[in-house]
Amino acid sequence: MTQWIPNLWVPVQVQWIFGGILGLLGLASVIVWLMRRGDSAGKHAELAARVQSWWWMVAIFAVAIAIRRDVAIGFFAFLSFLALKEYLSLIPTRRADRRVLFWVYLAVPLQYWWIGQAWYHMFLVFIPVWCFLFVPMRMVLQGETRDFLRAVGTLHWGLMTMVFALSHLAYLLVLPEGSAVQAHGAALLLFVVLLTELNDVLQYVWGRTLGRRKVIETVSPKKTVAGLLGGALSTTLVAFLLAPVLTPLTPNHAIAVGLMIGFGGFVGDVTISALKRDLGIKDTGSIIPGHGGILDRIDSLLFTAPLYFHFLKYFYF
């Protein structure tokens, strides 16, 4: 396989897993096609749009991480920008903070620049310390005190989730640099992204087939106990099977990480659901047909990425 695809940055096991993902998507497309055959009412149009969007997302993700490391980091910087823009467009903002928002956006290229330099310390403290202090200072200079606490709180939350949390995915790419542990950044990254997204799908499938009892009805009425447990446990099984291929995780650690991704993904999902309920909206956007906005798709990654990253960092790097 490596012979006829020249000079790819990603190792051969990552290419094989991508082959597997394409196989799964093909299977999903065939199932949707069978479901839609003879169904003229267009009952499954949403599902079909969702599967088609998956093809696009997998293709974009594959191209983004395959070529070289800096391209992959740039891709996540762009994803952070899109997520932050979606968030800042949805929340209430103050007219006085227009210039402040400009500075908030500037945190995105800087945060990913530190990652490109593999500057671990700056990656860790830039948003929780430097931006945390800079944003209120810049806001005070505007001189508007009305709704100050709400404004500073929402801006910090946006920076922490859409930039800091998401940027952990990009740091996975540089994590193995200079380490004695045999691992490849793209493989570490693919593991958490694949499992998180698979977990979303598995929780949905388990919930639709078996689910009855609700988990947190006031936040997300469709989430059921069977969906959560079935999804998290099957994700853990896949984590156990895939860990030796993509990561240095021991079997016990693989199970722990699988559970973290299974439950962490759920928490990320319902956290963004709570945000949407509070704002009185159904989807965060319409950029991905069948899914909604960027935030609707990456909600679970916002929680699984930092959890997985710091587990790996503590035990292996």
Next chain:
Amino acid sequence: MALFLRYLWYGVIVRAVVLVVLGLNVRHRERLPAAGPAILAANHNSHLDAMVLISLFPLRLLPRVRPVAAADYFLRNPLLAWFATRVVGIVPLKRKRERDDEDLLAPVSEALARGEILLFFPEGSRGEPEQLAEFKSGLARLAERHPEVPVVPIFLHGLGKALPKGEAVLVPFFLDVWVGAALRYAGSREAFMQDYRAAMATLAQEERRAEWS
């Protein structure tokens, strides 16, 4: 040459800013006219309003989609006039008569006769960001003269946040576009303006928008 610059301007620069730096959420896109003549009548917050509306159309329609813009503002010096008429492709509209018998709407009528899709801002000026000023009746006079041309009400939100009047720094925000059902002139200017105001009010209330105060 000018057409090449126009494609470069709208096809590359404007689309990069409107679709990537900003980003559009369009509701009822299917209500947009597929061919001219037609008038799109939108609220006005920013110079970028016209750029956003043009980005809603496929590139092959580019030579036929043109903003109607104030002649006294955009033709005030030769360089700006060249850019506005040749690259941006405005239909210049004078706001004051120089002679008593001057027909101010003549350039607009000519463009409609050529089958063009015109972007019209009935508020007349950009005004306060994200606040509707009064819609002036120029739109009704235009509709009266061309009762066969559909007038599509469009409500825009977000540009007053991204680039309001008097600000030089563009701050990225997703923009919301609501396309209304086409209106036609039916005998009275007043009734037409009432229909237009009602259509815009309905579009404005269709969904909850993020607070900006």
